[in-house]
Amino acid sequence: MPTTPFLPLPEDLEIIGVREAGNQVEIQVLSHRSRCLCPGCSLPSQAIHSYYRRHPMELPCTGRRVRIVLSVKKFFCHNPDCPRKVFTERIPELIEPSSRLTTRLRALIQAMGVAFNANGGTRLAEQMGVQVSRRTVLFSLHLLPVPPVGQIKRVGIDDFAWKRGVRYGTVLIDLDSHRIIDILADRETESIKQWLQFHPEIEMISRDRGGVYADGAAQGAPQAIQCADRWHLCKNLGDAVESYLKHHPLAIPASTPALETKETVTSASTYEQRRQQRRAQVTFERKQAIVEKVREMHRQGISGHGIAAELHLARGTVRKYLQTEGPIRQTPRTRQPSLLDPHYDYLCQRWNEDTPTALQLFGELQQRGFQGKLSIVKDARYPPSSRTPRHETPTKITDHQESSPNAFSKRVALDPREKRGEAYP
Ligand SMILES: [Zn+2]
Numbered sequence: 001m002p003t004t005p006f007l008p009l010p011e012d013l014e015i016i017g018v019r020e021a022g023n024q025v026e027i028q029v030l031s032h033r034s035r036c037l038c039p040g041c042s043l044p045s046q047a048i049h050s051y052y053r054r055h056p057m058e059l060p061c062t063g064r065r066v067r068i069v070l071s072v073k074k075f076f077c078h079n080p081d082c083p084r085k086v087f088t089e090r091i092p093e094l095i096e097p098s099s100r101l102t103t104r105l106r107a108l109i110q111a112m113g114v115a116f117n118a119n120g121g122t123r124l125a126e127q128m129g130v131q132v133s134r135r136t137v138l139f140s141l142h143l144l145p146v147p148p149v150g151q152i153k154r155v156g157i158d159d160f161a162w163k164r165g166v167r168y169g170t171v172l173i174d175l176d177s178h179r180i181i182d183i184l185a186d187r188e189t190e191s192i193k194q195w196l197q198f199h200p201e202i203e204m205i206s207r208d209r210g211g212v213y214a215d216g217a218a219q220g221a222p223q224a225i226q227c228a229d230r231w232h233l234c235k236n237l238g239d240a241v242e243s244y245l246k247h248h249p250l251a252i253p254a255s256t257p258a259l260e261t262k263e264t265v266t267s268a269s270t271y272e273q274r275r276q277q278r279r280a281q282v283t284f285e286r287k288q289a290i291v292e293k294v295r296e297m298h299r300q301g302i303s304g305h306g307i308a309a310e311l312h313l314a315r316g317t318v319r320k321y322l323q324t325e326g327p328i329r330q331t332p333r334t335r336q337p338s339l340l341d342p343h344y345d346y347l348c349q350r351w352n353e354d355t356p357t358a359l360q361l362f363g364e365l366q367q368r369g370f371q372g373k374l375s376i377v378k379d380a381r382y383p384p385s386s387r388t389p390r391h392e393t394p395t396k397i398t399d400h401q402e403s404s405p406n407a408f409s410k411r412v413a414l415d416p417r418e419k420r421g422e423a424y425p
Helices: 103-130 134-143 189-197 212-219 230-247 266-299 304-311 316-321 342-352 358-367 374-379 406-409
Strands: 011-019 023-032 046-056 058-061 064-077 087-088 153-162 169-173 177-184 204-207 225-228
Touching: 023 058, 058 103, 169 189, 177 189, 177 204, 189 212, 204 212, 212 304, 266 304, 266 316, 342 358, 358 374, 358 406
Parallel strands: 023 064, 153 204, 204 225
Antiparallel strands: 011 023, 046 064, 058 064, 064 087, 153 169, 169 177
């Protein structure tokens, strides 16, 4: 059988047998080519050195793996000027030299890798009857030709993390097409300079406000206009405002949280606020002690790395503490609004009447127009702060706890002072 519509083959290749081996189909293919071009000198040779077999994977058939047992030759090269004396038969229409996948299967894996990444491509390939590893998918992607950069007028330059905090590269983006056009292995001035020197047509460079890219752009493309990109401008502005507000807390006029209406301000919420303030104070004092410890170790000559390891802190945290002078300031934390806020009174009322489960409350709240999910009701602090005793920290409702009808009442006792509506001192 020279060929079949199910497995079209190049000229002079013949199918000489098909057999099943487990969940795999093996197709034996013989090459009848008697001459081949030497890859070293491009001269043809008919001097056969030997025969051997290759076993590449082919496209799957009806969900089963297909392997080709390909019988090919080695040839002598008699050209005295050629460094190769023996070379293997080339069949570029079917398979690349040394490849274990046919060209058709390689193209399929590349397409899946582009569409789904290495992990997704591997999983999809397995479903289709192709057994490849993630490394094979990645290797196949690396074989794809890189599209040329072409002519660009405006380019954006920024860094990205190969491994955050350890190694960074540079990404270059065509600001007209909004496409990534190249990436560089590092973020050094020299790399930027060399890349830009190959593109004298660039008219504008948008970059962050760091010195590395400014120097690289000035040296590599002195003709281009440099500007700070919008994201970095906004981020710098945000950082500056945040830093100012942290150091000038008194400049912020006291305001009432938008969602906390008059009706929700009860003695209980006063208690809750005081409890949170006490916890914040404890946390702040603990943090202040750690800062003093870091500064003391720094005065003793211990490196930042050593301090971070000793105190189990991130190196960035140690650096931040050392850069700050004087006592640290307490950062006010703002409460995030919740979808439960409009139903606060109802939750208090229901809790004082009964010991509902989260699922019951969720159903009742939905009838009252609650748009959130069950997880919000489960994650909420229960009971509402009107019943939280001072000595107990509210916890999440777990499914296990929820199965007990009296789960809440077992964990929380109603405080008499709260019943009377008195505020805690
Ligand atoms: Zn040769």
